[in-house]
Amino acid sequence: MRASQLIETKALRCSSCGAPLRDPTGDLVSCDHCGTVQKLVDARAFLDQIMLQVNAFVRQALPLGLDASSSTTIDPVARHNLWVSSVGPRLSTEYGEYRFRIYNLLSHTMTTLPFTLAMDLPPGGDPKEAFLFQAKVQSVASLAVDEASRATVAESAGLAVAYAYALNNAALLKGTKPERYHLMGQNFADAALALHGIPRFSSLEARFLGLSRLSDAIDQLSQADVPEARAALEEALPHLSRAKEGMTKDFDLAVMLQAVDEEISLTRAAGSMTEAVALDPRGLSAGSLGAFQGILQLLVQHRSQAPPLWQRTFRAGDRQEKVLAMTLDARRAQANSSTVKVAPLPGPMAVPFWVVEAPYSFQTGAAWRKHAVEVPERLLIAASFPLDAGAMSGQDVAAVLTDVFSARQRSGLMQRLGGKETSISEGGPVQGLLRASTPRPLAGMRVVPPLSTPEDALVLAQTYIDTSRRTDPTLEKQLKLSSPRIVDLVYVPVGPVPPGYPLIPPLGPLSPRSVGDPSALARVAL
Ligand SMILES: [Zn+2]
Secondary structure, three states: OOHHHHHHHHOOEOOOOOOEOOOOOOOEEEOOOOOOEEEHHHHHHHHHHHHHHHHHHHHHHOOOOOOOOOHHHOOHHHHHHHHHHHHHHHHHHHHHHHHHHHHHHHOOOOOOOOOOOOOOOOOOOOHHHHHHHHHHHHHOHHHOOOHHHHHHHHHHHHHHHHHHHHHHHHHHHOOOOOOHHHHHHHHHHHHHHHHOOOHHHHHHHHHHHHHHHHHHHHHHHHOOOHHHHHHHHHHHHHHHHHHHHHHHOOOOHHHHHHHHHHHHHHHHHHHHHHHHHHOOOOOOOOOHHHHHHHHHHHHHHHHHOOOHHHHHHHOOOOHHHHHHHHHHHHHHHHOOOOOEEEOOOOOOEEEEEEEEEOOEEEEEOOHHHOEEEEEOOEEEEEOOHHHOHHHHHOOOHHHHEOOHHHHHHHHOOOOOOOOOOOOOOOOHHHHHHHHHOEEEOOOOOEEOOOOOOHHHHHHHHHHHHHHHHHHOHHHHHHEEEOOOEEEEEEEEEEOOOOOOOOOOHHHHHHOOOOOOOHHHHHHHOO
């Protein structure tokens, strides 16, 4: 190959995203950054088009008779004057716009877990435009002779390229291309490279490096390469932590802090998922990640379409991390390598329940000898409650928990308040079941992972208590409740039961009526 040809092919640009194309062989060439396969002739035509636009810019920016290639022969003072009077102002206006747009884009979380899309990213710009801006900046770079203008050239060219690659990833994050994590890893790595050596953007460079390794890890995980995924994740975290540390002290980049926090949390979530995949009882295979499809899609759906009741907790930045950490605990117990607390019942499927302490006191006795009775009530809330439509809408939260207050009415415990009551609820069997629960593995069982956090469970508990008080005048009048708190998570084995039978037999009428839609449960069970 002749030297001129070499230069020409090296400079070839993807006609779809504008990124440099590598190693074109044959008539077709595939872009490493957006995945578009194109004809070599189209890539060449696109490059010509860019050159035309750059030349037009140079003609406008420079006085007649000068061109960018001859500009190095002009003396430095004249070059500096040209920069100050004409070229600099043009570029700085456009640079200001790019800076605004990239900061806006990067104030969003720039990753998502497998099987999910990041639909909340702002509508993307065209990466080709950003690459064109970089080409314009470079065409006049020789006019920047002093330190300040050189820094402007480096910053604007670097940031434009980083923006172009980030835009590619914004598009990939919203789409379902099978190789998207591989492409994203490439884009983030090249975005980091574009900012390398620019002190002002060193925290952003670290963020891109971290995101690049995170993308690589997820790509490796989808090919069931656990050791490589682990290694990439171990590199991702320190980069992201360094980015966070730098951004905390940087007035401009601080707009990205919340996004970086979420990216750190998602990296940890990917870590839990990697370890859980490694413990697949069916052995490691390309399909091992598939068990997480239902869980991850559910979590992202919670985030984007949370009913009003759940918006605060479902949109918490670390919710996926928390749920996947608990999923890993469940998987470890299933793989016989650790234990969780389990109720001593038969049943092929272990369902997790939050143990909620809801201590209350109530007034009893006739007027002249009224006294307060303290009751240490405990509730069980199915941690899979997001799979129950009535619980999610808030219409029937009692279905997914041990309904201790209405059991009181059913059991006829207290017809009249005569001053001898020890309780106005009926949670005894729950306490009994909890006392009998012990730590053990879940080997050989299907296991439903906890699909809610303690924060979610507290919202449900509070909704239950509020509803009970509203619908039961005695409770409303008598009950003084301390704030409920989550004290434990316990797995209860359940099996198919005939209609009308309690799901957890020893609890009798207290038993939750639902732990979620059965077909949805089957999709998320490990
Ligand atoms: Zn491309």
